Amino acid sequence: MSIDQGKETGGVLAKSAAPDRLEGGGDNPASIRQGKTDRLRADIEAHQPGPLAAPRAVQPGWSGSCHIQQEPAPKHQWLNFVTSELHKLVFSPLLNPAAPQGAKDFAREKAEARFVYLNDRLAGRDYLLDRFTVADAYLVTVLNWAKYAAIDLARWPAVQAYFMRLQERPSVVRALAEERALYAAERARQAA
Numbered sequence: 001m002s003i004d005q006g007k008e009t010g011g012v013l014a015k016s017a018a019p020d021r022l023e024g025g026g027d028n029p030a031s032i033r034q035g036k037t038d039r040l041r042a043d044i045e046a047h048q049p050g051p052l053a054a055p056r057a058v059q060p061g062w063s064g065s066c067h068i069q070q071e072p073a074p075k076h077q078w079l080n081f082v083t084s085e086l087h088k089l090v091f092s093p094l095l096n097p098a099a100p101q102g103a104k105d106f107a108r109e110k111a112e113a114r115f116v117y118l119n120d121r122l123a124g125r126d127y128l129l130d131r132f133t134v135a136d137a138y139l140v141t142v143l144n145w146a147k148y149a150a151i152d153l154a155r156w157p158a159v160q161a162y163f164m165r166l167q168e169r170p171s172v173v174r175a176l177a178e179e180r181a182l183y184a185a186e187r188a189r190q191a192a
Contacts, residue, residue, distance in 0.1 A: 078128045078135035085114045086142050094149035111151060119156035126165070137175075140166040144176070 093099040093107040121128065128135050143163045146153050153160040166172055 074129055075133050075135050078133075079138060081118075082135065082138045082142055086118075086139075090114060090151075091142060091145050091149055094151075095145060115151075115153075115156045115159060119158045122158040122162045124158075125162075127162075132169070136166060137172075140172055 090107050090111045093103040127133065128139065140163060143153065143159070146163075153163055167176070
């Protein structure tokens with residue numbers, strides 16, 4: 001059965017196959033957008049607790065653990081910073097032998113501001129947050145690439161001190177040793 005047949009018969013397919021055309025006046029793009037907006041607004045309003053209602057997680061009969069977080073948690077903000085600003089923007093082009101020189105130059109140009117920002121954050125701190133988190137584990141991994149990308153961390157003293165300090169953590173020592181062993185095994189496999 002085609003979508004058109006479903007519409008003609010008024011079956012379930014008409015409602016599920018073309019939800020944008022159920023409300024708001026057919027194929028007109030403005031009507032479709034307005035229909036989507038109205039449905040989204042109604043859905044959000046239907047699922048918001050009233051001003052005196054308890055949050056969903058503590059309402060009787062609610063067993064779900066989903067909630068809407070108004071602001072990203074700091075740990076996630078730092079994970080995103082390391083992912084997008086350091087790993088992807090700076091280190092990916094610098095460590096990729098196939099990257100054009102222009103991409104490498106752009107990465108080096110952008111690195112300065114990112115490392116200054118990171119240095120300011122780490123000044124007087126042991127970790128990115130109040131304790132060692134997965135964001136620190138990720139950051140120490142990415143900072144370990146600096147020597148291979150010819151980035152001298154000494155230009156940012158707080159970053160360098162942080163990196164040196166974290167390299168002494170037993171869990172980091174163990175992880176780096178495991179990585180070196182895996183790397184050596186892979187090199188041997190490729191040479192064979």
